[in-house]
Amino acid sequence: MFDLGHARSFVAVAEEMHFGRAAARLNLTQSPLSRQIQMLEQALGVTLLERTTRAVRLTPAGRTFLAEAYRVIAAVESAARLTRRAARGESGTVRLGFTAASAYRTLPRIVAHIRAALPEIDLVLEEMVSDEQIQALEENRIDIGVLRPGPALLDPRTPIRTQVIAQERLLLALPRTHPLAEGRPPTLQDLDGQALVTWSPRGGRYFIDLLDTLLDTAGVRPQVVQRVNQLHAMLALVGAGIGVALVPDSALGIGTSDIVLRSIAVPDTAHASLLLAWRHDNANPCLATFRSAVMSLY
Numbered sequence: 001m002f003d004l005g006h007a008r009s010f011v012a013v014a015e016e017m018h019f020g021r022a023a024a025r026l027n028l029t030q031s032p033l034s035r036q037i038q039m040l041e042q043a044l045g046v047t048l049l050e051r052t053t054r055a056v057r058l059t060p061a062g063r064t065f066l067a068e069a070y071r072v073i074a075a076v077e078s079a080a081r082l083t084r085r086a087a088r089g090e091s092g093t094v095r096l097g098f099t100a101a102s103a104y105r106t107l108p109r110i111v112a113h114i115r116a117a118l119p120e121i122d123l124v125l126e127e128m129v130s131d132e133q134i135q136a137l138e139e140n141r142i143d144i145g146v147l148r149p150g151p152a153l154l155d156p157r158t159p160i161r162t163q164v165i166a167q168e169r170l171l172l173a174l175p176r177t178h179p180l181a182e183g184r185p186p187t188l189q190d191l192d193g194q195a196l197v198t199w200s201p202r203g204g205r206y207f208i209d210l211l212d213t214l215l216d217t218a219g220v221r222p223q224v225v226q227r228v229n230q231l232h233a234m235l236a237l238v239g240a241g242i243g244v245a246l247v248p249d250s251a252l253g254i255g256t257s258d259i260v261l262r263s264i265a266v267p268d269t270a271h272a273s274l275l276l277a278w279r280h281d282n283a284n285p286c287l288a289t290f291r292s293a294v295m296s297l298y
Contacts, residue, residue, distance in 0.1 A: 004076060006040040007069045009033055010048060014066045017056050072238040082120075091120035092286040097133040097145035098125065101231040104253030106146060106166060106274060109292055117293045121286055129203040129229065134160065137279055143287050144278040159279045163291075165298045166274040168248035170214075172264040173238045180244070181260040188218040188266060195221035195243030202230030207272065211246055214270050235259055248272040 013033070023033045041048050048062035056112045058066065083089040107125075114121060118296050126142060133145035134152050146165070153162055172191075174181045180190055199207040215222065219230040225243045228234050230256060234245050241256030251261055276294060278287060 004073070006036050006043075007072060009036045009067050010040055010062075011066065011073065013049065013056065014058055014062065015044055019056065032098060085120060087285060088289070091122060092284065093116075093122045094144060094284065094286050094290045095124045095126065095142040097128045097136055097142040097147065099130060099133075099147055100127055100272060101250045102146045103127070104249065104250050105229075107123060109297060110146070113297055114290065114293055117296075118286075118289060121290060126297055130206060131202075133277065137257070137277060140279065140282070143284050144276060144284055144290065147277055148274055149273055149275060150206055153275075153277070160277050161280045162275040162277045163295065164273055165276050165294065168272040168274065170246050170264065170266055170270055170272065171246040171249050171251060171261045173235055173247050173251060174260045174262065175238060175241045175244075176258060177241070178244065178259050178260070181262070186262055186264050188215065188220050188264065191222045191244065191246075193218045194222045195225045197226045197228065197234050197237045197243040197245040198224055199234075200227040200229050210270070210272065214246075214266060217267075 001120060009022070009026060009028075012025050013019060016022040016025065019030050023030045024057060026033065030286075037049065044061075044065070046061040046065075048065055050059055066211060068232045083190065091154050095112075111123060111125075114123060126136070128136060129143075130146075130147035130150055131152075133142065133147045136142045137145055138158075149162075152158060153160060172180070172186050180186045198211060199205075201208060222244075226237055231247060231251055234247060235251060235254055235256060237243065238245050239256055246264070247261070249261075276291065278291065
């Protein structure tokens with residue numbers, strides 16, 4: 001069977017229609033090039049070129065083989081190019097976990113940037129609460145996650161590494177008819193005794209700890225009336241008049257006519273962190289490239 005080098009030599013001769021010019025183009029002398037063409041014809045069992053002392057012409061079989069040679073060479077070059085891009089982390093697949101709240105602003109921004117900067121990387125997106133993402137990272141079911149901090153990430157034995165990509169301020173979500181929905185800026189003290197919609201332990205342990213610390217420090221005791229896992233559910237309950245809620249400013253991306261989102265005076269340290277998280281020993285060559293591209297946004 002012929003090899004790729006023989007096919008390239010034939011293409012050079014077919015394009016130049018001259019053994020001397022083709023040999024110069026291939027950095028060969030004419031004799032080795034003639035032997036390669038003869039070996040190719042013997043391997044195929046056909047005559048590809050008609051040779052005279054003054055000209056070289058393709059036979060019908062030669063014209064057919066030239067078209068196939070172009071196709072084979074292009075396929076091999078494409079395979080080599082794609083393989084090199086995969087090795088450099090410029091193509092392949094990244095499995096990305098994300099929280100529901102991050103889907104309103106952060107995730108669309110990341111996805112749009114990756115599609116523009118790394119179009120040959122395919123993203124497989126999986127919505128999970130933060131604790132589920134941490135477990136999925138530990139089990140190598142996702143490559144990287146967009147999540148909230150959690151106690152498991154503080155364990156020195158964890159293989160997971162993190163980088164902060166956003167610090168979201170807290171906003172007060174109110175029914176549009178609530179007395180605090182307009183007028184002077186609300187304060188934490190205004191929440192004392194208020195009906196509060198907040199996070200459930202399953203989906204919002206991070207927010208529970210953050211808000212409990214914030215309210216305890218301020219000496220404020222709201223009345224918790226409902227706990228939910230997701231931000232959109234929390235805002236729906238606020239819009240229904242069930243209570244008020246302290247939410248990250250990613251809630252601005254949800255938009256509803258039933259609620260008002262207002263700034264509230266809190267300490268500078270009272271913000272909701274959003275992290276990029278991955279295993280340091282993940283062998284996916286796309287991961288480092290993906291991380292660098294995301295971090296260029298932040």
